[in-house]
Amino acid sequence: MAKKVDSEYAVICDHISKIYTLRNKDNQHRTDKKEFYALKDVSFKTKKGEVVGILGTNGSGKSTLSLLLSGISEINEGTMQINGEQALIAIQTGLQMQLTGLENIDAKGALMGLRKKRIEEITNDVIDFAELGDFLYQPVKKYSSGMKSRLGFSISLALNPDIFIVDEALSVGDKGFAKKCMDRMMKLRDEEGKTIFFISHSLPQVREFCRTGMWIEGGRLIEIDDIDKVCDDYAEYVDFMNAMTKKQKKEFLEKKFEKRLIEPKPKHRLFHR
């Protein structure tokens, strides 16, 4: 569990790792279990008010980090300190599909131990920002992905946390709503000094919005620096990958994945005389 501390830093990660288990069934229905590092030995410090763009190719570990930063998932190794309330804004997280939009707001508020009056204020903010009209009375399972994103984004904004973790949330909404969210996030950055982690595959968007870049590849932190420097280096890597033949790329990715696997420990055998 991430500890809450008071300091100039919003987040301090010290050699953190996240391990997942993969289960494969072979054609004889035997299950083969493999453990691998979704993130390995990642250390960084983020100051309060910093706006960090997280870059990396598919499967590199960005969403895993976003779940750790938001306290939804727990680290397996290392230590992590979080100073402030966090909220994850992602395409589908945190919404209960069988509940209506309004019930989701109540559920989230109750989960956070908020008073009735505060939940009412939040509900009004969500109604204003999400612009979902009568759909707020419908179960979320009937929403399109863009509508879920509108609801999730609006709830997180209304909760007004100290640390925002935005994971590809703008990629499914329509352009109008994405612009409205970006405008609001710029306000959070410039006027409210919020700490923001921003995951996006759009380099121009990351370059424009963030000041610090964090590049994660194969579960490892490759670089953390000024946003332009990290975007340039990452773009060079993407070009290098794109220049490979299909076969080269397959071998390259397989090797990269093998490095993340954890060798199973040899089983102890008991020998009887």
Ligand SMILES: Nc1ncnc2c1ncn2[C@@H]1O[C@H](COP(=O)(O)OP(=O)(O)OP(=O)(O)O)[C@@H](O)[C@H]1O
């Ligand atoms: N719950 C899980 N169980 C097992 N493996 C998982 C789980 N969640 C993610 N993974 C694996 O962990 C690795 C990192 O995944 P993650 O979603 O963090 O990548 P990402 O950088 O966000 O990728 P993308 O850009 O495609 O969204 C991937 O190999 C993924 O398959």
